[in-house]
Amino acid sequence: MALRTVYTSVIRNRFDLGVNNLRTFVTTAFLCRRTPPLGPMPNEDIDVKNIDTVEKYRSYNRYFRHAEEAKKEPVWWKTYQAYVEKADPEHGAERVDIGLHRCQSSRTKVLRERRLVMKENRKNVELERACRLRTFKIPVGQVQEMWENSSGCFHVKRLADHYGIFRDLFPMAYFLPRVSLRIRYRQETSSQVHYGNHLTPTEAASTPEVSFKADEGSLWTLLLTSPDEHLLDNEAEYLHWLVGNIPGGAVQAGEELCHYLPPLPARGTGFHRYIYVLFKQEEAIHFQEDIRPSPCHSLADRTFKTVDFYRKHQDSMTPAGLAFFQCQWDESVTSTFHNTLNMREPVFEFIRPPVYHPPQVKYPHGQPLRYLDRYRDGQEDQTYGIY
Numbered sequence: 001m002a003l004r005t006v007y008t009s010v011i012r013n014r015f016d017l018g019v020n021n022l023r024t025f026v027t028t029a030f031l032c033r034r035t036p037p038l039g040p041m042p043n044e045d046i047d048v049k050n051i052d053t054v055e056k057y058r059s060y061n062r063y064f065r066h067a068e069e070a071k072k073e074p075v076w077w078k079t080y081q082a083y084v085e086k087a088d089p090e091h092g093a094e095r096v097d098i099g100l101h102r103c104q105s106s107r108t109k110v111l112r113e114r115r116l117v118m119k120e121n122r123k124n125v126e127l128e129r130a131c132r133l134r135t136f137k138i139p140v141g142q143v144q145e146m147w148e149n150s151s152g153c154f155h156v157k158r159l160a161d162h163y164g165i166f167r168d169l170f171p172m173a174y175f176l177p178r179v180s181l182r183i184r185y186r187q188e189t190s191s192q193v194h195y196g197n198h199l200t201p202t203e204a205a206s207t208p209e210v211s212f213k214a215d216e217g218s219l220w221t222l223l224l225t226s227p228d229e230h231l232l233d234n235e236a237e238y239l240h241w242l243v244g245n246i247p248g249g250a251v252q253a254g255e256e257l258c259h260y261l262p263p264l265p266a267r268g269t270g271f272h273r274y275i276y277v278l279f280k281q282e283e284a285i286h287f288q289e290d291i292r293p294s295p296c297h298s299l300a301d302r303t304f305k306t307v308d309f310y311r312k313h314q315d316s317m318t319p320a321g322l323a324f325f326q327c328q329w330d331e332s333v334t335s336t337f338h339n340t341l342n343m344r345e346p347v348f349e350f351i352r353p354p355v356y357h358p359p360q361v362k363y364p365h366g367q368p369l370r371y372l373d374r375y376r377d378g379q380e381d382q383t384y385g386i387y
Contacts, residue, residue, distance in 0.1 A: 100320050196326060221278070242290065267346075281316055
């Protein structure tokens with residue numbers, strides 16, 4: 001028995017040794033088939049251990065000349081960069097700022113004013129007592145105003161980049177929204193337009209109330225467009241509202257070039273973006289070519305491109321304000337297509353017809369016990385769908 005065990009262990013060890021030798025041979029053959037490197041890596045010829053022996057440039061001009069010559073040499077590690085630039089011609093291109101320029105106050109002046117405010121707050125006994133008892137209330141409106149006057153425009157720009165606003169409206173350009181827009185469809189707080197919030201087409205069915213801070217005697221143009229809902233051209237937009245030559249902040253006193261049209265997100269297409277853009281005019285503009293017929297109930301007449309509109313009047317207007325919201329289909333869109341536009345509603349999803357039930361019989365034979373639930377009236381839960 002012992003002899004048989006020894007013989008079995010010897011055979012097994014020889015088999016394992018053969019398998020290991022085979023694996024080593026296959027691995028060695030695979031490594032030998034590897035392709036050689038494309039070329040030397042940059043700065044591979046420098047001896048890092050003997051850094052003192054490396055030639056030092058005593059003149060910056062000489063170093064700069066050698067660097068420019070090395071930059072022009074064709075090397076293999078630039079292949080990927082060339083591939084990316086060929087695939088995306090706009091890769092690495094800088095966008096143009098087309099917005100208003102802001103005169104920033106000096107940092108020293110801001111710090112001085114901040115120290116004065118802190119000094120006055122330390123002398124206020126009631127403020128110290130409220131903070132200690134945790135009864136101090138921060139005015140939200142004042143915080144909102146400070147945010148709008150300081151870093152609000154930069155945050156709004158980041159949101160607009162996230163939602164692709166500048167990419168679709170102003171290709172290769174952007175602007176900082178210096179002027180804050182306050183847009184409200186109803187008196188409720190939930191019907192306000194912020195920066196990407198969700199509203200229903202029913203809430204946005206009527207003309208909103210728009211207000212913004214403006215100097216007396218200034219002129220403005222307000223635009224509402226949607227780059228997502230055009231039915232025939234992916235690059236075009238539908239114009240929903242356009243008011244020009246607005247004196248001061250009175251939108252109602254402006255020249256309405258195209259009357260307001262409620263949102264039209266087609267069924268089955270998800271959320272659409274609806275963007276308000278405020279332009280500041282340098283002078284009064286004659287919008288003869290931009291006037292739509294009133295009432296404008298044709299989607300062909302409302303086909304629009306914001307970048308073309310801006311290029312036409314870029315010498316007389318500058319984008320200054322931005323606000324946008326998102327909409328999804330509801331029942332009011334069907335009414336707008338049928339009653340306002342007088343056209344069939346486009347649908348991009350399958351609408352299941354209601355379940356057909358044969359007429360009810362007085363003596364159901366061979367039917368389940370809950371047969372009458374199919375014909376029950378009322379709002380209680382119905383279970384006929386499982387039969």
